[in-house]
Amino acid sequence: MAKRDRARSERNILKAARMEFAKSGYAGARVEKIGSRAKVSKGMIYHCFGSKDGLFVAVLEELYQRLNESNGELVINDCEPVEGIQRLTAHTFRYFAENPEFIILVNSENLMKGKHLKKSKTMREMFRPVYDKLDYLLKTGAEQGIFRKDVETTHFYISIVALGYFFLSNRYTLGVVFDSDLFSEDILDQRLQHIQEIVLGYLSNSSDQTSLLPSV
Numbered sequence: 136m137a138k139r140d141r142a143r144s145e146r147n148i149l150k151a152a153r154m155e156f157a158k159s160g161y162a163g164a165r166v167e168k169i170g171s172r173a174k175v176s177k178g179m180i181y182h183c184f185g186s187k188d189g190l191f192v193a194v195l196e197e198l199y200q201r202l203n204e205s206n207g208e209l210v211i212n213d214c215e216p217v218e219g220i221q222r223l224t225a226h227t228f229r230y231f232a233e234n235p236e237f238i239i240l241v242n243s244e245n246l247m248k249g250k251h252l253k254k255s256k257t258m259r260e261m262f263r264p265v266y267d268k269l270d271y272l273l274k275t276g277a278e279q280g281i282f283r284k285d286v287e288t289t290h291f292y293i294s295i296v297a298l299g300y301f302f303l304s305n306r307y308t309l310g311v312v313f314d315s316d317l318f319s320e321d322i323l324d325q326r327l328q329h330i331q332e333i334v335l336g337y338l339s340n341s342s343d344q345t346s347l348l349p350s351v
Contacts, residue, residue, distance in 0.1 A: 145183050147173040152194050157236045161191055161243050192251045195244060198237050199261050205230055206265040216276030217335065223269060224334055228299035228327050238304045266292065273338075282338045294337075298330040 151172030155164045166187055170177045184190040209226050211219035231238060244251055252258050269292055276282030302309070306317040316322065 141183070144173070144175055144179060148175060148180055148183060148190070149194060149197055152190050153197070153236055153240070156191060156194060156243065157239045161247065166190075188251060188254075192254050195240065195251055196255055196257060198234075198240060199258060201234075202230060202237065203261040203264065206262075206268075209265070209268070211268055212271060214272075216272045216279065216282060219268075219272040220276075220334060220338065221331055223265075223272070224295055224299075224331050225327055227295055228303075228323075228330060231299055231303050232323055235303075238300065242304060262292075276338065277340075281340055283340045286338065295330075295334060298333060299326075302326055 148169065151169045152164070155169045155172060159165070159168075164187075166177050166180055169190070170180055173180075180190060184193055206226070209222065211222050214222060266288060270288045273282060273286050273288060273291065277284040277286070302317075309315075310317045
């Protein structure tokens with residue numbers, strides 16, 4: 136098979152697999168259905184990815200690579216620290232909101248204790264660019280005296296992700312519990328503003344925890 140044809144087949148397989156895994160979960164997904172969606176044989180899938188496990192690893196890598204590329208396009212190093220943090224927080228939240236398959240598949244992988252991601256040879260370096268950008272903003276803000284100096288970058292980024300991720304991954308149940316529609320754009324905007332207020336309030340180097348918040 137020509138390299139161009141194989142590359143096209145692999146792209147089609149990954150797209151079909153992403154849809155099937157998101158719809159049926161890892162256990163429920165069937166290689167035959169993926170082949171049907173991609174219009175290739177089951178044998179072709181095994182030829183390209185080795186196994187169902189290998190295919191799921193490839194799907195996860197592609198999802199994280201897309202996030203990595205999206206993070207790479209985020210320009211924040213030239214921003215003032217507060218604006219940079221606001222942009223990063225909004226970018227992270229919006230990415231998850233606009234890519235629900237990411238949440239579904241990552242939730243599925245967590246149920247399997249991350250066993251597929253552990254097999255990835257590229258995963259551990261994918262977050263280095265956004266980590267470095269965030270680390271720069273935190274250090275710059277601390278040097279300017281507007282951010283506290285004891286912020287650990289990894290924990291802080293996990294908190295930014297968690298504040299949006301939990302809300303977005305649990306909107307159905309939270310909507311029932313609080314009898315609210317949590318899918319409107321207005322609600323998303325309100326949630327993002329709330330997250331930014333929490334994040335900036337934590338970073339503040341002042342006893343006045345609202346000092347970093349933009350005036351209304």
